[in-house]
Amino acid sequence: MKKFILPLVFFSALAPTNVAKILCIASIILVLLAGLRISSLNKYLGWKLAISLFFLPGIFNSLFLGPENLVRFTPILLLSWLYPYDPIPIDIKLLRVACFLLLCWLVVGQILLALGNPGMVTIRDGYYPIELNVWNYGISETLSFNLREFRAGGVYYNPNVLAGCIFLTYLPLYILRNYSEKQMKWSAYSTPLFHISTLIAGSGLFLAGTRTYLVVFIIMFLLPRFSSLIGLLKRLKINLSNLLLFLAISFLFSFVAPQIFSGFGASSDGSISIKNQILLSYINSSDAIQLLFGGIYNVHFDAEYGYWLGSAGALGLLAVLLFYLMIAVNSRTLRSIIFLLLLIGIGNSLLYGLLTSTLIVPVIILLVKEPFIVHPHIRRSGEKINNAKPIICA
DSSP, X not given: OGGGHHHHHHHHHTSOHHHHHHHHHHHHHHHHHHHOOHHHHHTTHHHHHHHHHHHHHHHHHXXXXXXXXXXXXXXXXXXXXXXXXXXXXXXXXXXXXXXXXXXXXXXXXXXXXXXTOHHHHHHHHHHSOOSOOTTOOOOOXXXXXXXXXXXXXXXXSXXXXXXXXXXXXXXXXXXXXXXXXXXXXXXXXXXXXXXXXXXXXXXXXXXXXXXXXXXXXXXXXXXXXOSOSTTHXXXXXXXXXXXXXXXXXXXXHHHHHHHHHGGXXXXXXXXXXXXXXXXXXXXXXXXXXXXXXXXXXOOOOOSHHHHHHHHHHHHHHHHHXXXXXXXXXXXXXXXXXXXXXXXXXXXXXXXXXXXXXXXXXXXXXXXXXXXXXXXXXXXXXXOBXXXXXXXXXX
């Protein structure tokens, strides 16, 4: 039954609002029970204690100043203490099917709502209600429009939230693409499924118009192939599959690049510029105690690092960075994805957001375990293990 835990976390986070909270709590408890072993807790204990210690002032502040914010510490502390997630099994096929179906649900629903489909509007209003829809972009008669000319928020109304859900639901499919074909019983379907998933995710991110996720999505494909100019020809594998994917991404990039990077400019109306102004204004108006320990929850930073700085102070922000560093230093194969997750934090919330922090739990677990399922004879230290078996569900 443990093999259902990670897919359950995805379904719980994206479930209708009236049951999502209960399901998320239940699924997180199941992750805790599945991964809680003394042997796992003792691994990297110095890192885990440091992360918890730096979070402590923020937790106390939340306890007395904003108890509703205590839940935001749960996913990252859970991921920290259960690391490296050895007892948690992964069913490749089940997780892949779950993510593909949820990705289709998010994007198909997004398209139908953008076109004003009455049935989909009824489903959204009934199962994903919202008190005040400040992201009402109306409907579009066509899907032929420029980037951000019309922003489709799907069942979550807010296009930024939907973009985060699409990206994090697609990310396991991208990670699983790195498995050797011998490990997959249904490898004949892996390539077309991956390309279809990529097309669906790319379309959904374009319709949402969230520049941060679009940039990260494009970089995610370009980074492994163009990590250095010297090794370019060696790294680029010329075959029909890669060629079509490269041409599709290049076309998308050339088409949307002006709109994407307009938000990263120094102009006062650029989204990154506005977020930087909010962050600098907060830093300039806060005293040293506030900056160090946090306790501020009413500033709309609209970015991961700003939210952590406000709620948990510089110590809490350091704890977040230590968490990523703990994972990155123990495996070279993870670093490119960790880099992308850090990039997302510049423009959107990830570990701080209630929805995205739940979705990132199975993503991080898969990310950490993936290299050692594919190559079970390799330790994290690089040493071989005799007669080792991959922790994987058939």
